[in-house]
Amino acid sequence: MTDAPVRQASLREHNLGLVLRQAANAARPPSRADIAAATSLTRATVSALVDDLIAGGLLTEVEPAPRAGAGRPAAGLVLSASGPAGLGLEINVDYLSACVVDLAGTVRHREVRHADQRPGRPAEVLAEVAELAAAARAHAERQGLTLAGAALAVPGLVTPTGLVRLAPNLGWRDVDVPAGLAQGLAGSGPRSEATRRDGAGPLGRSAALDGLPVTVDNEANLAALGELHAGPAxxxxxxxxxxxxxxxxxxxxxxxxxxxxxxxxxxxxxxxxxxxxxxxxxxxxxxxxxxxxxxxxxxxxxxxxxxxxxxxxxxxxxxxxxxxxxxxxxxxxxxxxxxxxxxxxxxxxxxxxxxxxxxxxxxxxxxxxxxxxxxxxxxxxxVLGADAAVVGAAGSVVRTIHDHPARWLTRV
Structure with a gap:
């Protein structure tokens, strides 16, 4: 272990996550005083952090429940239903899917396209995934949601950089998925490095995922994470x-x-x-x-x-x-x-x-x-059935916000 001082910024980042998770995991909407009591932070500190989380669209205040006794009940805090959301995408052998999950884990949009993906070249499959992503993004925006990022589930061996080393049931080998997702099929143009690697045709630019951080992971891993966080413990x-x-x-x-x-x-x-x-x-x-x-x-x-x-x-x-x-x-x-x-x-x-x-x-x-x-x-x-991977993918984006809300606040 390295002995090093904790910077004030790091302490604030930690406490922002602590407060957000308290609101997210509470059985009923907690007040600022409830969070202060649960975390041992001062009421003034909690109030300042809550103000930042509300301004960033992560928390919202709700009317307090009536209570007996003296004193005015305090407003409760809940995750914002119109804040950032996660985009989940999935490529499987016989279907493609997309879903949007909001900050509270509610699925706000879902689309599945059933078709055998094996005859298509990787670039063609990824172009259709980009179409699904664009449609999901439009649905999210119509509901007042802002996508914070996207995660794609693939049935194969995936490196940390998103390179699919091998997906035997798709017939894919060494496919640069992030590069392919950032582009769509075009009718002409020079062959890119990504298309040379997977043997696909020319690629052009697509705005479906512009500005969004995108991660790629094995579909069973994302499904397991979805299952871990679904329903009761x-x-x-x-x-x-x-x-x-x-x-x-x-x-x-x-x-x-x-x-x-x-x-x-x-x-x-x-x-x-x-x-x-x-x-x-x-x-x-x-x-x-x-x-x-x-x-x-x-x-x-x-x-x-x-x-x-x-x-x-x-x-x-x-x-x-x-x-x-x-x-x-x-x-x-x-x-x-x-x-x-x-x-x-x-x-x-x-x-x-x-x-x-x-x-x-x-x-x-x-x-x-x-x-x-x-x-x-x-x-x-x-618990999630056939949607486990795509919901788990979207949920992985949302949990990143729960764990590191300061990163989101710097973007808004």
Missing amino acids: GPASFLYVSGEIGIGAGIVLHGTLFRGARGWSGELGHMAVRPDGPACRCGARGCLEQYAGQEAILRAAGTDDLLPQAKAGNPAVLDALSAAGAALGVAVAGVVNLLDVEAVVLGGIYAPLAPWLCPAVEAEIRQRVLTAGWSPVDIRPS
């Missing part, structure tokens, strides 16, 4: 499994996303369930995706309507889901043995199918996890 350590055409996982340990040494943890879909099994798009054999991915389940079931047919008791569909659950259970049991997580959260297409997947998953865990006899693992569907 759940387990502090869990494995989030994203079931789509591919299978990803987000690992949360003690309330913090575990990324691994290079940020690429969670590739559950490419764990070998049977080493001599069928070839996978990643180049290996017998990967979990070949047994429990969406396309594998559909092939085994012989139908595109899994949920209605499962509810109807279709034997082929029930057998396919049971087999997928068993394969998933084998992989999940290995993770539980290794990391000792408390729960496994089934997301993506797995969430609505959980009633038919869970029995086989649980059976494998009981058989394979050493501690299962006295420390059972909770298997549950995702």
Whole structure:
């Protein structure tokens, strides 16, 4: 640890975040006096900080609840419904999506476009994502919201700079996503460095994300973060499994996303369930995706309507889901043995199918996890369902404001 004085500016930045989070996490709108009591800051300091947060559009005052006894009740403080918001974007194999989440975590806009993204070149896919972003930005502005930033969820290995090293189910390799997002397809012009790298056509400028900080992350990581912050507090350590055409996982340990040494943890879909099994798009054999991915389940079931047919008791569909659950259970049991997580959260297409997947998953865990006899693992569907990644992406922008409101205040 380095002994260094705390600058006055740093102290103010810390206290701004402390006050904002007190208002955000309170069971009822707290007054300035309530926040002073909870934080041990002086009332004068809290009042000055609250004034700054209100002026910056982060907090707003609400009428106090009536109370018995002497004295006038103080106004309460809540997160502003017309302040900054986060833009979430998602690229998946068979759809694109966008959503806007306000400061309180409420989804204010959502759009999904269903289409197979594999035939498109990366630049074409990113151009359509930019269109979704532009539409979402317009919806936000009509509601009086200002986007503070954007986060994009991608099913692949993503570097801290947003370079997608590999997204095997999309067929992407070394795609500079931030550069591609900042541009849209154009009819002519010189090929940029980004287009040379991914083999796409000429690019032109798009205003969809102009001025917005943009981050890119693995979709399962963002979904896990969304799940961590959704609804009432759940387990502090869990494995989030994203079931789509591919299978990803987000690992949360003690309330913090575990990324691994290079940020690429969670590739559950490419764990070998049977080493001599069928070839996978990643180049290996017998990967979990070949047994429990969406396309594998559909092939085994012989139908595109899994949920209605499962509810109807279709034997082929029930057998396919049971087999997928068993394969998933084998992989999940290995993770539980290794990391000792408390729960496994089934997301993506797995969430609505959980009633038919869970029995086989649980059976494998009981058989394979050493501690299962006295420390059972909770298997549950995702609270956010299919929207976990895109809502988690937007929420990651909002949480940055909660953690560092001073950065936002310098922009307004």
